[in-house]
Amino acid sequence: MDLQQLTTFMAVSSERSLVGASRKLGVSQPTVTARMQQLEEELGEHLIIRAGHEAVLTPAGEVFRSYAERALQVLAAGLTRLQHxxxxxxxxxxxxxxxxxxxxxxxxxxxxxxxxxxxxxxxxxxxxxxxxxxxxxxxxxxxxxxxxxxxxxxxxxxYSEELHLFVHRLHPLASREVVSLHDLRDETFIVGRRDDDTRDLIESRFRQEAFRPAHVMEMDHVSGMKQMLLAGMGAAFLPESAVREELRSRKVKKLELDGSPLMQRIxxxxxxxxxxxxxxxxxxxxxxxxxxxxxxxxxxxxxxxx
Structure with missing residues (x-):
């Protein structure tokens, strides 16, 4: 197993195709195919399944991906230390x-x-x-x-900070003094990824109140959540510090949610x-x-x- 095989596997994983991986790495598709075959032979496991033009990770590939990603991060950190x-x-x-x-x-x-x-x-x-x-x-x-x-x-x-519920200023509930989660039963909730800690906190509150949102929009980053909020695409739990400027310019509205505050420790x-x-x-x-x-x-x- 070598570095080229790991970087090729990660490229196939992110691009979801051998063609996309070859473009990303600047090598031919046969080279990508050969590296993947060598890696699978060394591991004794199939890592991808071809479905048309797509390359989908197998269960073994999903497991291996987290370790390959971690190995490349550790190597990159070591190189940075030596070069700096x-x-x-x-x-x-x-x-x-x-x-x-x-x-x-x-x-x-x-x-x-x-x-x-x-x-x-x-x-x-x-x-x-x-x-x-x-x-x-x-x-x-x-x-x-x-x-x-x-x-x-x-x-x-x-410190600890409170997560508030924000909506676009023209949202139908923006004029309400206090709302409950069940008032937003038909709303789209803009949240972080599955491995996001804030999302775990929010979903815990949902379970406590036996609440199931009608729709969930998953974003990778807080900046993306804010942009969707400003576009009127749903409601989002955020600290005030994340939308301070938007609050000042009255582009978003903070809803007062009944129940205990939703606190996040840093x-x-x-x-x-x-x-x-x-x-x-x-x-x-x-x-x-x-x-x-x-x-x-x-x-x-x-x-x-x-």
Missing amino acids: ESFERSLKIAGTSMFNTCALPDLLARFDRQENGVHIQVLTGSTPAILEWLQDQVADLGFVHGTAARPHVRLVPL SLAVPDRSLNPVTRAFAVYSHKSFRADPLPLEVRRLLGLG
């Missing part, structure tokens, strides 16, 4: 789509003014993916939802390993930006702060 001369001045952060959209830009801008010349790389993923990246040294710090840690990763709660994820000075400084800066109390003693020791 000023390792001591590098900062690789991973955050959820919500955090990277709503909180990270301002946080990074303020830190960058304090620490000049830092090489910054930002990754976006779900909480489980981010925790894996930290374990595999693909990322150095993470911003995740919840407080359930993984082995060798410490979670430090930063935590700083710190891997249990040696980190460079800039990463340690950013961890401390991030904690101070959201909390007045000191870092927990065990995390201070982990960061080499005594």
Whole structure:
């Protein structure tokens, strides 16, 4: 098994065709076919099924894909480290789509003014993916939802934010003072992907209230959710920070939902390993930006702060 076989498999998986993969990789289709056959022979499993012009992953292919993707991410992280001369001045952060959209830009801008010349790389993923990246040294710090840690990763709660229900300003329910989920039984709900932590929280509320939305529109990123919201395509649960400008310009309306608030916890994820000075400084800066109390003693020791 070699790198070309893995990259070819991932290209076939994303393009869903051998022709598309050959275009993406800049090689001939017979080359793509040969690499896939070699990989399947080495694994002793069929990874794809051809259906007309499409290439569909088999159950074995679906399982293998997550491991191949992770292996390529770890390799890319290693190459980046070796190629980047000023390792001591590098900062690789991973955050959820919500955090990277709503909180990270301002946080990074303020830190960058304090620490000049830092090489910054930002990754976006779900909480489980981010925790894996930290374990595999693909990322150095993470911003995740919840407080359930993984082995060798410490979670430090930063803050909680409420998820509000937003609709387009011309929505029929926009004039209501208070609404219930069942008032939106015919509505389309704009949500994140299946592995999105915020979606888990929302679906938990749906189950609590025995509510089943009529339609669900799944988006990969918060920015896409906002665009669909602005187009009047449905309702979305978001923190106010995600739509601050749209609220100010009255393009969207926040609906007051009956029942208890829907709260989401954001935590700083710190891997249990040696980190460079800039990463340690950013961890401390991030904690101070959201909390007045000191870092927990065990995390201070982990960061080499005594």
